[in-house]
Amino acid sequence: MTRSVEEIISRFPPQQEQMLPLLHEMQSALRHIPSDAVPLIAAHFNLSRAEVHGVITYYHDFHQSPVRGRRIRVCMAEACQSVGARSLIKRLESILQCQTNGCSADGQYTVEPVYCLGLCACGPAMMVDGSLHARVSEDRLPGLLSAETSRD
Amino acid sequence: MINVYLPLDSAARACGAEAVAAGILSEAKRRGLNLHLRRNGSRGMVWCEPMLEVQTQQGRIAYGPVTPSKVGSLFDADFQNGGVHPLYLGPVDDLFFLKHQQRLTFARVGKTEALSFQDYCAHGGSSGLRRALTMAPEAIVQEVTDSGLRGRGGAAFPTGVKWNTARLAQSDQKYVVCNADEGDSGTFSDRMLMEGDPFCLIEGMVIAGLAVGANKGYIYLRSEYPNTVDVFTRALELAKNHGLWGRNVLGSEFKFELELRIGAGSYVCGEETALLESLEGKRGVVRAKPPLPAASGLFGQPTVINNVITLASVPIIFERGAAFYREFGLGRSRGTLPLQLSGNIRYGGLFETAFGLTLRTLIEDFGGGTRSGRPVKAVQVGGPLGAYLGVDELDTVLDYEALIRLGGTLGHGGVVVFDDTVDMAQQALYAMEFCALESCGKCTPCRVGAVRGKELIEELIEQGATVSRTDLLRDLCQVMASGSLCAMGSMTPAPVLSALDKFPQDFIHQS
Numbered sequence: 001m002t003r004s005v006e007e008i009i010s011r012f013p014p015q016q017e018q019m020l021p022l023l024h025e026m027q028s029a030l031r032h033i034p035s036d037a038v039p040l041i042a043a044h045f046n047l048s049r050a051e052v053h054g055v056i057t058y059y060h061d062f063h064q065s066p067v068r069g070r071r072i073r074v075c076m077a078e079a080c081q082s083v084g085a086r087s088l089i090k091r092l093e094s095i096l097q098c099q100t101n102g103c104s105a106d107g108q109y110t111v112e113p114v115y116c117l118g119l120c121a122c123g124p125a126m127m128v129d130g131s132l133h134a135r136v137s138e139d140r141l142p143g144l145l146s147a148e149t150s151r152d
Numbered sequence: 153m154i155n156v157y158l159p160l161d162s163a164a165r166a167c168g169a170e171a172v173a174a175g176i177l178s179e180a181k182r183r184g185l186n187l188h189l190r191r192n193g194s195r196g197m198v199w200c201e202p203m204l205e206v207q208t209q210q211g212r213i214a215y216g217p218v219t220p221s222k223v224g225s226l227f228d229a230d231f232q233n234g235g236v237h238p239l240y241l242g243p244v245d246d247l248f249f250l251k252h253q254q255r256l257t258f259a260r261v262g263k264t265e266a267l268s269f270q271d272y273c274a275h276g277g278s279s280g281l282r283r284a285l286t287m288a289p290e291a292i293v294q295e296v297t298d299s300g301l302r303g304r305g306g307a308a309f310p311t312g313v314k315w316n317t318a319r320l321a322q323s324d325q326k327y328v329v330c331n332a333d334e335g336d337s338g339t340f341s342d343r344m345l346m347e348g349d350p351f352c353l354i355e356g357m358v359i360a361g362l363a364v365g366a367n368k369g370y371i372y373l374r375s376e377y378p379n380t381v382d383v384f385t386r387a388l389e390l391a392k393n394h395g396l397w398g399r400n401v402l403g404s405e406f407k408f409e410l411e412l413r414i415g416a417g418s419y420v421c422g423e424e425t426a427l428l429e430s431l432e433g434k435r436g437v438v439r440a441k442p443p444l445p446a447a448s449g450l451f452g453q454p455t456v457i458n459n460v461i462t463l464a465s466v467p468i469i470f471e472r473g474a475a476f477y478r479e480f481g482l483g484r485s486r487g488t489l490p491l492q493l494s495g496n497i498r499y500g501g502l503f504e505t506a507f508g509l510t511l512r513t514l515i516e517d518f519g520g521g522t523r524s525g526r527p528v529k530a531v532q533v534g535g536p537l538g539a540y541l542g543v544d545e546l547d548t549v550l551d552y553e554a555l556i557r558l559g560g561t562l563g564h565g566g567v568v569v570f571d572d573t574v575d576m577a578q579q580a581l582y583a584m585e586f587c588a589l590e591s592c593g594k595c596t597p598c599r600v601g602a603v604r605g606k607e608l609i610e611e612l613i614e615q616g617a618t619v620s621r622t623d624l625l626r627d628l629c630q631v632m633a634s635g636s637l638c639a640m641g642s643m644t645p646a647p648v649l650s651a652l653d654k655f656p657q658d659f660i661h662q663s
Contacts, residue, residue: 017451019433020416024375045433058435058592060417061375073376077337078532081582082495082570083523115419115536115586117376118340119166120568121198121493121500130378134166 003029005037009044016045019055023062031066069108070148073127076113079120084138088124089113091138095145108149154180154187154232155207160266161194161347162379163340168219169202175223176204183227193348195262196502197249205244208234214241249499249518254480256488257465258341258504261348267386269394272351278396280470284359285404292363293319296466298474300486305331305422305459306534306563306639308485308552311466314456317446318364321454326366328357329431329450329457332373332380333415333422336535338566341490342460344502346373346380349464350387354396354410356463359470360456361408369397369408370450372427374415381414388412419590423638424457426592437592438638459564461490480506485551495532495568496522512546515569526571530579530655534563536586537643539650540579560646576655581609583647591640598641601632605648617659622652 008026012018022041026033033056042052056062074080074089089100092111096104103110119125122134128148136144158164158173173189180187194201200216204226213234215226222239229237241247244262255261264271272278284292297312318326330353334342346353357369373381388410392398397408418436420426425439428450449455465487469477478486485507491514494500498520511531515521522528530540533550539560541548548554555562570579587602605628612621629645636642652659 016433017431020413020430024414024416051434054435055433058418058437062416077586078536078579078582079338079495079566079568081579082568082574114376114417115590116335116337116339117162117166118334118343118380119163120338120340120495120566121497121502122163122167122201123495125166127376127378132162132166132379134163 073114077116080123157205159194160191164201171220193261198501212244215239280467299477304461327455328369330371338568356466420592507551522571529572534561539646576651576658580651587644595636597635
């Protein structure tokens with residue numbers, strides 16, 4: 001069952017320093033920060049809605065609409081670029097028929113760039129939800145995707 | 153009992169360590185062997201990951217890179233006793249890449265079981281803190297000052313000076329903050345340390361707390377490191393149970409609380425004041441300095457904020473003494489630096505050594521050249537804000553001052569290698585794109601300049617690098633460099649201009 005916005009907010013003390021932990025919890029439970037949660041979060045921390053909106057939109061981890069499907073984050077930083085990240089993400093887009101920051105045609109994956117997973121000596125690297133993959137060649141992509149699809 | 157070690161490090165796991173671990177356990181069970189699988193940190197020889205080690209009478213023997221399909225044959229080859237196998241690498245202590253390092257901060261990483269407090273203490277862990285607990289705050293700070301330790305996050309500020317400012321600040325509440333927002337591409341030493349020897353970082357933070365009179369610490373760890381979050385969370389709990397932090401640190405009267413906080417994907421939050429804003433629950437926007445965080449930092453209180461490697465280098469300074477640490481290095485760069493060799497490199501990984509190694513030795517002798525086998529064309533040192541160096545600059549000595557003389561930075565010690573297929577105009581463009589994407593927006597030269605810079609380089613690539621266009625780009629870079637509060641805006645020009653100056657042929661319009 002989906003947890004309610006109110007229930008998530010109530011778990012955090014009303015100090016502003018709890019903002020990121022709260023938003024992380026909500027993002028993970030609801031896959032986004034719903035717009036109707038903004039005034040409730042603002043009231044909880046005694047802040048303006050603008051301040052809360054400002055925080056949500058500042059950080060890449062928080063989304064205003066639900067992330068669809070599995071989240072594939074492909075490292076596009078320099079170390080992975082040097083071993084083919086640019087062509088890797090293009091190949092991924094063509095396999096999944098989607099654009100970066102968009103969802104695949106079958107709704108199963110969202111492709112996003114990420115700037116460094118700390119796997120710089122074994123790139124190209126990517127993360128599918130929480131699982132890490134290193135030395136990802138274009139040839140390995142189809143097998144890797146079908147293995148991820150069959151998980152759960 | 154067979155003692156086998158397999159890293160729980162992110163890189164090992166991303167290369168399939170969990171499937172290998174499962175294979176080893178089921179194979180041992182099938183053969184009725186009494187095998188204990190211990191999870192260590194990575195030795196830093198990333199091309200060998202997952203690297204398996206077995207304790208034999210001749211010491212630890214390494215095999216790698218192990219795949220699940222090779223596990224059965226390893227048992228067949230009697231790897232438990234160091235048997236011969238195609239994946240045999242040899243005794244760990246004799247491995248070329250490891251033998252030539254000087255490991256101080258990473259002394260335990262890979263050697264000990266990462267989440268065993270007993271193992272930690274058996275290898276010198278907690279003895280630095282035990283000594284610090286007998287010292288006055290002033291003497292603790294003096295020891296750090298004498299060691300010559302400078303901030304390993306990138307700015308290289310003398311740690312002792314920072315600690316002394318916080319120590320002298322008058323306040324009932326002070327904080328220690330660990331900056332684990334390791335966002336620079338090509339760097340992963342914070343991650344490896346936190347996964348491979350997490351108690352060492354905790355010990356360093358507690359010593360910092362003793363030194364400045366703080367009893368609360370925060371670790372701000374980036375969300376892009378989920379495995380690190382997992383490992384370090386477990387380490388914090390174990391450390392508390394063993395009294396490394398908490399109400400009575402190691403049985404003393406000293407109280408020190410710790411909390412782990414997770415970032416949310418902002419690169420600028422690696423800048424110390426933006427990190428503090430983020431910890432306070434705000435947008436990660438850079439603060440103007442002064443006041444320095446040591447005088448007025450988290451929640452307006454005196455705060456020591458240091459990088460993971462800085463804090464993790466503190467325990468050995470107290471275990472072995474400032475003079476011991478100072479003996480390593482040269483000039484004003486004392487001690488050791490864990491270099492991270494990555495990108496298009498054959499033998500990439502972590503190489504800790506005293507300051508003073510040349511880039512050429514690191515890349516050619518230890519790194520074995522490019523992974524593709526093609527010639528090296530460019531090397532970026534110090535992360536996305538570091539300058540690109542050409543092959544004629546490979547004899548540069550790796551210390552803070554030498555890189556600054558070249559218009560670059562040693563930063564957090566990341567070295568990213570590119571072969572001759574790289575298009576440096578694209579790398580210059582990327583530097584501006586990254587700045588546009590990650591700028592916190594506080595300073596106009598950075599916020600607007602990065603967008604203009606991106607447009608300008610695109611135009612330059614498509615329509616040709618005329619003198620008027622390159623002059624305009626240089627002008628823009630100068631404004632960004634001199635008119636931005638933090639390194640994001642002020643140092644983005646370094647990769648851009650170094651690419652333009654050292655690789656002008658890549659900017660010639662191909663029509």
